[in-house]
Amino acid sequence: MSLNLQEKILQAASELFYSQGIRATGVDAIVKAANTTKMSLYKYFPSKDDLVLAFLRKRDEDFRAWFVDQVNGKADTPKAKLLAIFDVIGEWMAIPEFRGCAFINAAAEFPLEGNPVHQVSAEFYDHFRNYIADLAGQCGSISPESLALQLSLLVEGAIVSEQMKRHSGSAEQAKQAAIILIEGSLGDIPDTTLLTDNSEEEQ
Amino acid sequence: MSLNLQEKILQAASELFYSQGIRATGVDAIVKAANTTKMSLYKYFPSKDDLVLAFLRKRDEDFRAWFVDQVNGKADTPKAKLLAIFDVIGEWMAIPEFRGCAFINAAAEFPLEGNPVHQVSAEFYDHFRNYIADLAGQCGSISPESLALQLSLLVEGAIVSEQMKRHSGSAEQAKQAAIILIEGSLGDIPDTTLLTDNSEEEQ
DNA sequence: ATTACACTATACCGACCGGTATAGTGACAA
DNA sequence: TTGTCACTATACCGGTCGGTATAGTGTAAT
Structure with missing residues (x-):
């Protein structure tokens, strides 16, 4: 339960990627689900592609x-x-x-x-x-x-x-x-x- | 070779859908590949979803x-x-x-x-x-x-x-x-x- | 008090998305 | 000549896309 921000973003992205599809999941939706901001997301994952591979x-x-x-x-x-x-x-x-x-x-x-x-x-x-x-x-x-x-x-x-x-x-x-x-x-x-x-x- | 316009659109769409993916293929790309216009495409296929199912x-x-x-x-x-x-x-x-x-x-x-x-x-x-x-x-x-x-x-x-x-x-x-x-x-x-x-x- | 740092907030970018509105062109039939 | 019809041409719509710029906040170490 002690997820740091990076893990929280990755987890939110993972759930959305799997349930809705990768292309169908926008960065904004991930940011919202992870309760953070785009700037933080792009700090840990320089691009959506990086996030996809991490997932x-x-x-x-x-x-x-x-x-x-x-x-x-x-x-x-x-x-x-x-x-x-x-x-x-x-x-x-x-x-x-x-x-x-x-x-x-x-x-x-x-x-x-x-x-x-x-x-x-x-x-x-x-x-x-x-x-x-x-x-x-x-x-x-x-x-x-x-x-x-x-x-x-x-x-x-x-x-x-x-x-x-x-x-x-x-x-x-x-x-x-x-x-x-x-x-x-x-x-x-x-x-x-x-x-x-x-x-x-x-x- | 005697493709009417509807068939030509469907064929162009099919090739793009299969080779690039459906979501990755925009309507404009299909129109361009079929050498026609959006208006004609939407005459035969009321929405992209219809075109996908036809494909x-x-x-x-x-x-x-x-x-x-x-x-x-x-x-x-x-x-x-x-x-x-x-x-x-x-x-x-x-x-x-x-x-x-x-x-x-x-x-x-x-x-x-x-x-x-x-x-x-x-x-x-x-x-x-x-x-x-x-x-x-x-x-x-x-x-x-x-x-x-x-x-x-x-x-x-x-x-x-x-x-x-x-x-x-x-x-x-x-x-x-x-x-x-x-x-x-x-x-x-x-x-x-x-x-x-x-x-x-x-x- | 100052600095450093992780994070937030928000506005913005150009590009593209699916889809529509309006006008026009050429051929063919009555 | 007039109307119909398939098709073209192009501009436009609101919305979303991935990604960035700028400024600010809270906290903890120095």
Whole structure:
């Protein structure tokens, strides 16, 4: 709660950027929401572009920390965590404030290739995939990187699908697909048997 | 080549909307690109919003027609067509004009839930999934709708992934995942190894 | 008391936004 | 000749955009 002014501005901007869109959010609106003035905003963020990048970089850290926390709260084994990813995504989608993925949205709002926004967004998903690949490696995937990329495609697909049409069950379908891909990548029998087959792995 | 004025305006707007983004494209820029005047534009499209929706609706028809054509040119059997989908997506992503999916981008640019843009975008993917479900049904999928939704998630995921980071092989990975999901959904043996309990294989 | 500094207050800038008003042009039909 | 109609030309509207200039306030250290 002890936010200094810079953090307060960034937080106000972040909420507006995510809920209304970046281009749709004017600097004046941010200033008003943060209860400060333009001069202070431009002291800490020399341009709106800087503020946008700061927003994305903080979102990168915050969202991933939150996400890993959620997954850890739902599952103990690496394999169960891989599946829990889709439960967390599903619950996230269900909250009314859900407006899709901030990074995908940002990349869509600034379509020109090579925009710094794309780079930060790509980095987020690199981190995200690394996290999945770690889990995949821990439970003995044949190709952790392949599995991680495939699962991340399902996640991203589910997010944008849900964004265009709410409550269409994309997270559940993504999970079903993930189950098959995971089992296949572990060299197990797919389908029907489901999880906890190989409780040989510890932790 | 025999474009009337209305079509010419819509085409100019479409190219700008897709390449630069919708919000980033001013009415004046469209007018200039179409070599006409504001008065004519506003005669055919009472507001920019109308023009945006016209753009998306036409894109819906055009893109799907083009896409089905491409797939048919690559494969003959329904099963081969399911896989060819990912080849077409992969080639589309490789062209320099690629800026992601117009519908996903539009939904991201107008984040408020219930925006007409979302509805048109959702309809596009409904059509897209129906097309996949048809193919899935034709080659004997256990659950064509499930498979279609799963494959569409892979496609959407690959598109947004490629948008944020070009040439990262997302289409190829999506195809690898699709192979497993398709084989699984047809009741076949998924990969190089492994048996399957329900030997209900047909076709 | 003086200085330094973080912050506020407010007015302003040129540029652009979506959209409109008014007038005019050229072709074609009655 | 007259009217209609698609289209052009241009000036204009209020509002908002990102960003800046100038002046002032409160506080805490020196």
